[in-house]
Amino acid sequence: MSSLLSVESLSCSYANQLIVEGVSFSINEGEIACLLGPSGCGKTTLLRALAGFNTVTSGSIYMQGQQVSSKSTTLPPEKRQMGMVFQDYALFPHLSVADNIAFGLKKNSKADKTAIIQSMLQLVRLPDLSKRYPHELSGGQQQRVALARALASRPRLLLMDEPFSNLDTEMRKELSLEVRDIIKQQGIAAVVVTHDQEEAFVISDVLGILADGKLQQWGTAESLYYTPETVQVAKFVGEGELFEGVCMSETKVQTELGLLEFAEPLLLDRQQAVNLFIRPADVSPIVDNNGHATAQVLSREFMGEATRYLLKLESGRTTSALVRELLPFKIGDVVGIEVAVHRPIAFPI
């Protein structure tokens, strides 16, 4: 399948300061990609370059094989077949919902415009709000109107900058699933920028981790979660801690959590020093018996679906365990530690 969008060794700067550095990825027709990264890592800068609002310092952006950005070319935003939803929605306050949606439809007939406005309002589930003004809408409704406006010109690629960051947690979840459905229904591709890992996992087919302006890894949520290539990626897509260890065999590593055994081999030499990335959900307190490392329960937090234990290891280091079943342990108890990981995340030292 040929790519819809292709980004090749892209770098962007502001006043000689490099913000995005050597980023490459491509997106197929109908695919939803997410750029996930901490605040200030260059996500918006990259998205604005894709849209044609920012020039690029080096590298290229191709849309259906046509170069739309390079050091010497910047095809204007309206010629890229892209629609953009801005972080603050950027609705025109003096225009009604209908006129906001019709804003980019200057070349269409009046009848066409009316039909498109109606179908877009149906699509974003606001069929009765065409006459309202932005200040008469909730945050979620404004977001829907911004989406309707971006989709009205039938783009091939939708760009969304932190689309749900102004909404409360409940609304965020609901709308991110709904927006995914709408994008899929339209059969278009999208690039969504966010700093929220959960949101990125829900909405995307594929995602990239951006840190310090560089793309750290590109893949599905599952591949990033289970096979992160760097500690930075591992930490960004889920809670966890590094434990130093030594490989005792293909499937065994000695650590301060005990001798850990895995179902899948590590493919490392015996005596090789490694850092294992262990997630709290992989650690469980058990009845203290021979052979296991021990720890003292410092705190116990029942959260409904799971209980989080804070454990003090023999070295004095503390670590978390997140367990789904109800265990009988109390604060102060000395417990054994069990680590159940099928496929270890190991970084050779």
Ligand SMILES: Nc1ncnc2c1ncn2[C@@H]1O[C@H](COP(=O)(O)OP(=O)(O)OP(=O)(O)O)[C@@H](O)[C@H]1O
């Ligand atoms: N117009 C500008 N001129 C100069 N520097 C800028 C400009 N816009 C952004 N920057 C700087 O570029 C860096 C990256 O900003 P950018 O907005 O791309 O990050 P981001 O990952 O989208 O952050 P956030 O999630 O907080 O929006 C920041 O250090 C920022 O201060």
